Amino acid sequence: MVKVIYEFDVAIEKQEAYLKITREKIKPLWESKGCHSYDVWQVAESETRFVKEALFENESLMKETSGLKDLDAAKEIFRSFAENASRRVYVQKI
Numbered sequence: 749m750v751k752v753i754y755e756f757d758v759a760i761e762k763q764e765a766y767l768k769i770t771r772e773k774i775k776p777l778w779e780s781k782g783c784h785s786y787d788v789w790q791v792a793e794s795e796t797r798f799v800k801e802a803l804f805e806n807e808s809l810m811k812e813t814s815g816l817k818d819l820d821a822a823k824e825i826f827r828s829f830a831e832n833a834s835r836r837v838y839v840q841k842i
Contacts, residue, residue: 749840754800756833766829782813
Protein backbone atom coordinates (compact mmCIF):
# COMPACT_ATOMS: atom_id res chain seq x y z
CA MET A 749 0.00 0.00 0.00
CA VAL A 750 0.99 3.59 -0.60
CA LYS A 751 -0.33 6.44 1.53
CA VAL A 752 -0.29 10.02 0.33
CA ILE A 753 -0.71 12.57 3.11
CA TYR A 754 -1.45 16.23 2.54
CA GLU A 755 -1.39 18.69 5.42
CA PHE A 756 -3.05 22.03 4.74
CA ASP A 757 -5.14 24.87 6.10
CA VAL A 758 -8.65 25.87 5.08
CA ALA A 759 -9.95 29.25 6.23
CA ILE A 760 -12.82 28.92 8.69
CA GLU A 761 -15.28 30.68 6.38
CA LYS A 762 -14.46 28.23 3.54
CA GLN A 763 -14.56 24.98 5.51
CA GLU A 764 -18.23 24.13 5.03
CA ALA A 765 -17.96 24.56 1.25
CA TYR A 766 -14.67 22.61 1.12
CA LEU A 767 -16.08 19.66 3.06
CA LYS A 768 -19.29 19.60 1.03
CA ILE A 769 -17.55 19.54 -2.37
CA THR A 770 -14.99 17.03 -1.11
CA ARG A 771 -17.70 14.70 0.21
CA GLU A 772 -19.95 14.99 -2.84
CA LYS A 773 -17.50 15.30 -5.75
CA ILE A 774 -13.78 14.98 -5.01
CA LYS A 775 -13.78 11.85 -2.81
CA PRO A 776 -16.10 9.80 -5.08
CA LEU A 777 -14.12 10.85 -8.16
CA TRP A 778 -10.73 9.81 -6.73
CA GLU A 779 -12.15 6.55 -5.41
CA SER A 780 -13.68 5.76 -8.81
CA LYS A 781 -10.30 6.26 -10.50
CA GLY A 782 -8.18 3.85 -8.45
CA CYS A 783 -7.72 5.44 -5.03
CA HIS A 784 -8.49 2.75 -2.44
CA SER A 785 -9.73 5.32 0.10
CA TYR A 786 -9.75 9.10 0.39
CA ASP A 787 -10.30 10.60 3.84
CA VAL A 788 -10.09 14.10 5.29
CA TRP A 789 -9.40 14.79 8.96
CA GLN A 790 -9.33 18.03 10.90
CA VAL A 791 -6.53 18.51 13.42
CA ALA A 792 -8.21 18.60 16.85
CA GLU A 793 -5.96 21.35 18.17
CA SER A 794 -6.48 23.68 15.21
CA GLU A 795 -9.45 25.52 13.75
CA THR A 796 -7.95 25.57 10.25
CA ARG A 797 -5.54 22.62 9.88
CA PHE A 798 -6.57 19.51 7.96
CA VAL A 799 -5.00 16.24 6.85
CA LYS A 800 -6.01 14.42 3.68
CA GLU A 801 -5.10 10.75 3.34
CA ALA A 802 -5.29 8.83 0.06
CA LEU A 803 -4.47 5.11 -0.10
CA PHE A 804 -3.41 3.24 -3.23
CA GLU A 805 -2.58 -0.43 -3.81
CA ASN A 806 0.93 0.38 -5.07
CA GLU A 807 3.19 3.16 -6.32
CA SER A 808 2.50 2.54 -9.97
CA LEU A 809 -1.27 2.84 -9.47
CA MET A 810 -0.73 6.01 -7.42
CA LYS A 811 1.33 7.56 -10.22
CA GLU A 812 -1.08 6.43 -12.92
CA THR A 813 -4.13 7.73 -11.04
CA SER A 814 -2.47 11.00 -10.08
CA GLY A 815 -1.63 11.67 -13.72
CA LEU A 816 -5.19 11.25 -15.03
CA LYS A 817 -6.51 14.36 -16.78
CA ASP A 818 -9.98 13.46 -15.38
CA LEU A 819 -8.70 14.52 -11.96
CA ASP A 820 -7.30 17.94 -12.95
CA ALA A 821 -10.54 19.74 -12.04
CA ALA A 822 -10.62 18.04 -8.61
CA LYS A 823 -7.01 19.07 -7.99
CA GLU A 824 -7.84 22.67 -8.89
CA ILE A 825 -10.83 22.68 -6.54
CA PHE A 826 -8.58 21.42 -3.72
CA ARG A 827 -5.99 24.13 -4.49
CA SER A 828 -8.69 26.79 -4.40
CA PHE A 829 -9.40 25.95 -0.74
CA ALA A 830 -6.05 24.69 0.60
CA GLU A 831 -3.36 27.00 1.94
CA ASN A 832 0.09 26.10 3.26
CA ALA A 833 -0.16 22.60 1.77
CA SER A 834 2.54 19.97 2.06
CA ARG A 835 2.58 16.43 0.60
CA ARG A 836 4.35 13.25 1.63
CA VAL A 837 4.19 9.77 0.13
CA TYR A 838 4.61 6.75 2.40
CA VAL A 839 5.20 3.17 1.27
CA GLN A 840 3.99 0.39 3.57
CA LYS A 841 6.77 -1.97 4.59
CA ILE A 842 5.12 -4.22 7.16
